[in-house]
Amino acid sequence: xxxxxxxxxxxxxxxxxxxxxxxxxxxxxxxxxxxxxxxxxxxxxxxxxxxxxxxxxxxxxxxxxxxxxxxxxxxxxxxxxxxxxxxxxxxxxxxxxxxxxxxxxxxxxxxxxxxxxxxxxxxxxxxxxxxxxxxxxxxxxxxxxxxxxxxxxxxxxxxxxxxxxxxxxxxxxxxxxxxxxxxxxxxxxxxxxxxxxxxxxxxxxxxxxxxxxxxxxxxxxxxxxxxxxxxxxxxxxxxxxxxxxxxxxxxxxxxxxxxxxxxxxxxxxxxxxxxxxxxxxxxxxxxxxxxxxxxxxxxxxxxxxxxxxxxxxxxxxxxxxxxxxxxxxxxxxxxxxxxxxxxxxxxxxxxxxxxxxxxxxxxxxxxxxxxxxxxxxxxxxxxxxxxxxxxxxxxxxxxxxxxxxxxxxxxxxxxxxxxxxxxxxxxxxxxxxxxxxxxxxxxxxxxxxxxxxxxxxxxxxxxxxxxxxxxxxxxxxxxxxxxxxxxxxxxxxxxxxxxxxxxxxxxxxxxxxxxxxxxxxxxxxxxxxxxxxxxxxxxxxxxxxxxxxxxxxxxxxxxxxxxxxxxxxxxxxxxxxxxxxxxxxxxxxxxxxxxxxxxxxxxxxxxxxxxxxxxxxxxxxxxxxxxxxxxxxxxxxxxxxxxxxxxxxxxxxxxxxxxxxxxxxxxxxxxxxxxxxxxxxxxxxxxxxxx
Numbered sequence: 001x002x003x004x005x006x007x008x009x010x011x012x013x014x015x016x017x018x019x020x021x022x023x024x025x026x027x028x029x030x031x032x033x034x035x036x037x038x039x040x041x042x043x044x045x046x047x048x049x050x051x052x053x054x055x056x057x058x059x060x061x062x063x064x065x066x067x068x069x070x071x072x073x074x075x076x077x078x079x080x081x082x083x084x085x086x087x088x089x090x091x092x093x094x095x096x097x098x099x100x101x102x103x104x105x106x107x108x109x110x111x112x113x114x115x116x117x118x119x120x121x122x123x124x125x126x127x128x129x130x131x132x133x134x135x136x137x138x139x140x141x142x143x144x145x146x147x148x149x150x151x152x153x154x155x156x157x158x159x160x161x162x163x164x165x166x167x168x169x170x171x172x173x174x175x176x177x178x179x180x181x182x183x184x185x186x187x188x189x190x191x192x193x194x195x196x197x198x199x200x201x202x203x204x205x206x207x208x209x210x211x212x213x214x215x216x217x218x219x220x221x222x223x224x225x226x227x228x229x230x231x232x233x234x235x236x237x238x239x240x241x242x243x244x245x246x247x248x249x250x251x252x253x254x255x256x257x258x259x260x261x262x263x264x265x266x267x268x269x270x271x272x273x274x275x276x277x278x279x280x281x282x283x284x285x286x287x288x289x290x291x292x293x294x295x296x297x298x299x300x301x302x303x304x305x306x307x308x309x310x311x312x313x314x315x316x317x318x319x320x321x322x323x324x325x326x327x328x329x330x331x332x333x334x335x336x337x338x339x340x341x342x343x344x345x346x347x348x349x350x351x352x353x354x355x356x357x358x359x360x361x362x363x364x365x366x367x368x369x370x371x372x373x374x375x376x377x378x379x380x381x382x383x384x385x386x387x388x389x390x391x392x393x394x395x396x397x398x399x400x401x402x403x404x405x406x407x408x409x410x411x412x413x414x415x416x417x418x419x420x421x422x423x424x425x426x427x428x429x430x431x432x433x434x435x436x437x438x439x440x441x442x443x444x445x446x447x448x449x450x451x452x453x454x455x456x457x458x459x460x461x462x463x464x465x466x467x468x469x470x471x472x473x474x475x476x477x478x479x480x481x482x483x484x485x486x487x488x489x490x491x492x493x494x495x496x497x498x499x500x501x502x503x504x505x506x507x508x509x510x511x512x513x514x515x516x517x518x519x520x521x522x523x524x525x526x527x528x529x530x531x532x533x534x535x536x537x538x539x540x541x542x543x544x545x546x547x548x549x550x551x552x553x554x555x556x557x558x559x560x561x562x563x564x565x566x567x568x569x570x571x572x573x574x575x576x577x578x579x580x581x582x583x584x585x586x587x588x589x590x591x592x593x594x595x596x597x598x599x600x601x602x603x604x605x606x607x608x609x610x611x612x613x614x615x616x617x618x619x620x621x622x623x624x625x626x627x628x629x630x631x632x633x634x635x636x637x638x639x640x641x642x643x644x645x646x647x648x649x650x651x652x653x654x655x656x657x658x659x660x661x662x663x664x665x666x667x668x669x670x671x672x673x674x675x676x677x678x679x680x681x682x683x684x685x686x687x688x689x690x691x
Contacts, residue, residue, distance in 0.1 A: 052237075053236035056543050060243055060246070063097075063246070064278045066095070066241065068093075068266075068281040068283065069095045069280065069282040070282065070283050070284065071092050071093070071095070071282060071447070071450060072266060072267060072286065073095065073096040073288055074096075074267065074287055075096075075289040076097075076100075076102040076103070076104075076228075076244055077102075077103060078103070078227070078228050079288045079290070079434065079443060080096060081102065081228060081235060082231055082463075083447060085235040085238065086440075086443040086446075086447045087447050088235050088238040089238055089461075089463060090459055090462060091458055091459070092447075092458050094235070095280055095282065096235065096243070097243060097247075097248055098244045098245070099246065099247035099272060101245065101543075101545070101548075103224070103225045103229060103232075104549075104552075104553065105290055105399075106291060106399045106402065107224060108228065109224075109313075109364075109400075111341055112221055112223070113220065113221055113341065114146050114222050115139065115219040115220065116140035116143060116182070116183065116437070117135070118176070118179050119332075120132050121136045121175070121178060124136060125175075133182075135418050135438075138438055138441055141186060142437050142439075142440055143183075143186070143219070145440065145465065146220065146222070146440070147220050148465065149467050149468050149471060150222070150230060151471060152497065152498055152499070152502075153222050153223050153468075153470075153498070154220055154223075154227070155221060155222075156188045156189065157219060157220065157326070158218055158327050159330050159341075160199065160203055160206075160214045160215070160216050161216070161329075161330045161332060162203075162214045162329070162381060163211075163212045163213050163214055163215065164210045164211055168212075169212055173215055176191045189218045192215070192216055194213055194214045194216060196213055198213075198214075199211065199214035202324065203323075203329065204324075204383075205324075207380070207381055221343065221345065223498075225556065229469075230468040230471075231439075231469075233542065234468050237469070244545065245272040246270070246271055247269065247270045248268070248296070248299075249269065249270055249277070251266070251267055251300055252281070253265060253426060262426050263426050263427045264300060265281060265282065266282050266285065267282075267285065273545060284450045284454040284456065285427070285428055286431065287428060288431050291310045291401075292360060293402060294306045294307065294308055297428070297430060300424050300428045301425075304424070308402050308403065308405060308432055310357070310359070310400045310403070311356065311358060311403050312354065312356050312358035312398050313352060313353035313398065314352060314353060314366045314370035314396065314397070314398045315351065315374075315397055316350070316351050316352060316366075316371055316375070316393045316603070317345075317349065317350050317393070317394045317560055318349045318393060318394060319349065319394065320344065320348050320349055322378075322388075323342060323344045323349040324344065325344055328343035329341070329342035329381060331377055340374065340378070342378060342381070346556060346560055348560050351377075353399075354373060354374065355401075356370075358400060360400060363600065364397075364399065364601065365601060366398045366601075371393060371603070391677075395560060395561060395602050395603050397559065397601060404419065404420055418434070419445075421445055429450055444461040444463065469501070469503065470500050470501020474501040478501075478502065479493040479504075482496060482505070486508040487522075488508060488519055488521060488522045492519070492530045492532055496508065496532075496535075500538075507534050508522075510534035510537045511533075511534040512534065522534070525555070525571060525572065529564060531568070536554075536572050536575040536576060537575060544576070546594070547590040547593065550576065551565045551572065551597075552597070552602075559602070562598045562602045563640065565602070566595060567640070569591055569594050569595065570591065573587050573590050624684060627684055631680050633650065634647060636649075640680065642678040642679075642683070643677060643678075644660070644664060
């Protein structure tokens with residue numbers, strides 16, 4: 001919530017007046033819910049679902065053999081999958097095409113928040129903007145619904161707003177209380193004020209100097225890629241023909257016999273994996289392609305002006321010790337006026353985001369400048385005892401927000417994420433803009449428009465309260481059954497339950513025996529993360545077709561630690577190769593493509609560049625081999641790095657003693673990226689310097 005730094009004398013009085021203007025007098029509906037995280041949403045909707053979803057091959061056959069669909073959705077992000085689910089649950093014959101993987105674009109690269117947008121509420125108040133207020137109101141309503149329909153993938157999260165000036169305390173308090181007030185009966189939990197000592201107790205890493213206190217409010221958090229996939233799988237179970245890696249080459253048109261005008265009636269498609277081309281006919285075609293909205297609109301009409309202005313948002317992931325396990329942090333006013341979130345996620349810490357104009361691309365790349373900006377802002381709020389190190393950036397990514405263009409705006413930061421639904425002269429329906437949290441409402445409005453515009457026969461939307469894949473029989477204690485029934489590690493069982501919900505048992509059934517006393521089953525892909533090999537097998541069932549799908553969207557390894565993801569790749573490719581009948585050449589191609597993805601799109605490149613820029617490795621091949629052997633002598637466990645413990649062990653074996661503090665200082669000099677580990681690249685650079 002980027003509230004203004006300077007407060008005019010009438011803020012408190014004005015806040016009440018504005019509340020009246022916006023109809024916020026619903027105080028009578030507002031209920032105190034101290035001590036509970038209960039969320040009111042609609043009752044679960046009983047929509048009959050298949051016991052299984054079809055294979056990708058069966059889906060492609062349906063797409064090719066169906067004479068005409070009622071609705072064809074282009075785009076497999078959150079909004080596109082939401083449209084497919086909304087249409088299918090109304091009884092419409094539905095198809096969905098995605099040229100890459102489900103959630104491969106913006107929908108998997110978010111801040112992982114389910115929120116109304118405190119900063120949008122601030123803008124609504126300051127600018128008396130009723131449209132922004134309605135957007136926040138709608139988002140808060142959708143937040144409650146999303147937490148209800150996918151409780152295994154989402155949860156409320158307290159977020160702290162630290163205050164360093166006395167006058168800001170009442171100012172921020174009024175704003176946050178208005179946020180609670182707008183949520184009404186769907187407020188997750190009341191916000192509250194903390195004094196300095198209590199704030200440091202909750203967030204001990206916080207900078208102490210000049211800290212006055214803090215305000216804590218609640219929003220939701222989720223696993224965005226898995227949430228997107230859950231929507232797609234739910235649609236598939238409800239008879240929607242959904243296919244990833246199916247590209248739209250051009251739109252099909254026919255002449256309306258009554259008006260004589262050309263009407264969009266389907267799309268010419270290509271299976272990206274096989275090259276096979278085919279037509280998909282439909283009464284209505286919906287363009288839900290996010291940042292690529294205008295490219296599909298221009299398939300319909302080359303002269304149409306652009307309606308989207310893309311904005312890049314970079315996030316970084318750091319070790320979990322940078323934040324408490326269950327408390328986020330909001331920097332409401334960064335050095336350049338932007339907002340930075342600092343949140344616990346998947347036992348790591350996620351920080352972001354930036355906001356800058358960009359070109360549309362399928363492969364956005366985080367820049368060193370953006371990474372350093374986020375690190376700089378993080379340093380401003382953390383205790384000086386906490387050394388914020390560049391080397392602690394375990395992953396970084398850039399996502400492209402599909403913002404709706406405002407002709408009167410000079411930059412993307414002032415553009416609201418309101419969505420728009422448009423219908424072209426030829427009947428192409430486009431849904432653009434919006435935000436992750438409101439995907440369901442956007443989808444509902446889009447299908448309503450499709451029914452009205454194209455005369456489709458269907459009832460009202462049924463997605464409010466409709467539980468997503470894995471939610472039906474999930475409970476907070478489900479993981480205990482996984483431990484008891486299958487002999488899984490508790491950490492692995494908790495991960496499976498929170499990722500797959502009641503489908504976790506399907507994954508556990510595929511888990512291999514470890515050969516150990518405990519755990520009985522569940523071989524990990526990498527030792528420090530709870531992902532197991534059985535998830536790769538199940539991921540293929542969930543339409544994963546590339547190694548990148550597996551490391552980034554079926555599991556989240558690439559988003560959590562690029563080095564761990566690279567370490568897991570060979571085994572992942574082997575398992576997928578068996579499931580999908582890959583030959584050795586195909587396995588090699590998948591391995592290289594995944595490494596390229598990690599290098600460019602997940603921050604490996606900026607980390608490597610940051611290292612190599614400091615000093616060049618000028619060793620001849622024979623020297624490199626000699627230093628590699630020395631490195632591996634220290635790295636007995638083949639971790640890929642050396643720690644103080646490794647060095648101490650080798651020194652003890654040759655009866656050499658060095659004071660621990662001295663040894664720490666020596667390794668700190670060698671550790672160029674300051675992550676507490678000496679990697680091979682750094683070891684070689686030291687060798688080159690010695691030469």
